[in-house]
Amino acid sequence: MDTRFLESFIAIxxxxxxxxxxxxxxxxxxAVSQRIKALExxxxxxxxxxxxxxxxxxxxxxxIIEKSxxxxxxxxELRSLAFQEEFAGELKIGAISTALTGMLPFMLKDFFAEYPQxxxxxxxxxSIKLYHEVLEGQLDCAIIVEPPFAIPKTCGWKRLLSEPLIVLVPESCTQTDPLQILKDNVFLRYDRNQWGGRVADTFLKDNRIFPKEQLELDSLEAIALMVSQGIGISLLPDWLPPWPEGLAVRKIPVSTTPPQRHIGLHWLHSSPHTHLxxxxxxxxxTQRA
Structure with a gap:
């Protein structure tokens, strides 16, 4: 049986x-339909x-899907074993949006020069979706926010960078006290369903702040753009640039020792591509802040 037929079946x-x-x-x-017809x-x-x-x-x-x-x-795994000595083959990586723009573009040139195969x-x-795709073997590794629980011993984890929480305000905002800003202004919330959003939510609860919530979004870039338009303020990690162009915003540290969103590389120890x-x-x- 041609394994390409199974790959097409799984993809569908x-x-x-x-x-x-x-x-x-x-x-x-x-062509995909023909493969399925042949498999059937x-x-x-x-x-x-x-x-x-x-x-x-x-x-x-x-x-037959799981067996496939x-x-x-x-x-x-067979392909990986054949390539172990020469560092060649396919590597499937997951990445959150800020890693796609803030880390990968700046490392790929050197990486491909060193490992062209x-x-x-x-x-x-x-992060949550990519984490489970690594566990299920759909991805070899992923650059994600550090989970709010212990990493299983079956997995590898390498912290790459840490991003401090900041209060993001429009340039027109004249207030300087971060806690008072969070109490007084319309709040654009970083989605609590996201692991990074839970870091911000914990900070608010620890400081007994219950903001005037207007929106809850999972896109940091979208939140920054809305703050720039004066829709509200937000509490979010100071992620690696680039940020959206033309923002009219100010970043205010939440404290001298702010909570942080940690970003790292997650993989399965049993992955056939651990050497890659x-x-x-x-x-x-090399992209750490």
Missing amino acids: VERGSIADAARQLSLTPA DQIRQPLLIRAGRTVTPTAAGLA RQLIRGVE IDLHVTPGQ IKTLEPFLA
Whole structure:
């Protein structure tokens, strides 16, 4: 059985459509459909149900999906073993949005010059989602916010940088006391469902501050733009630049020893690509603030 057929099947199940799977695999929808037809012919069972543009697995498809993932991981392990001595192969990385703009662009040039045979595939996402994709083997590693719980012993963790909390205010704001600013003004909240947002929420609770909440967002860039427009103020980490251009804002430290959002590299010790993951950290470490 051609493992490419299984890869196409898995991509369709995870993406929910043949068109999205085709984009992920850099193929045409017709080519992906042909692969599924060949797979179904070999297994002698229909694997997918098509309803318009949406595709869902049949009972037979659900029965083989996890085993299919295991087979693909096994093939990747074989490839990785063959490449162990020469540092070559594909590495699937996840990254939060601020790492995509503040870390990766500045390390990739040197990284590719040193390891031209490593093919990086970068997936953007939120920390919680990327964390679980590493655990499930969908990603080899991820640059995420440090979880608010102990990292399992099955995982590796390398802290890369720490970002202090600041109060972000419009330039027109004349107040200087950060705690009073948080009490007096309309508040744009960093999403509490995000691990970084919980750092800010803990600070507010510890200081018994219950702000006049207007919005709750998971995008730091969007919050900064809204503060610049005078919609409100916010409490968020002072993330690595670049920030959006043309902002009319001021950054006010919350204290002399502010809480911090920690960013790090997360991976599974059992990953078949641990030798490739180790090549990344020295380049990422040079981007620390």
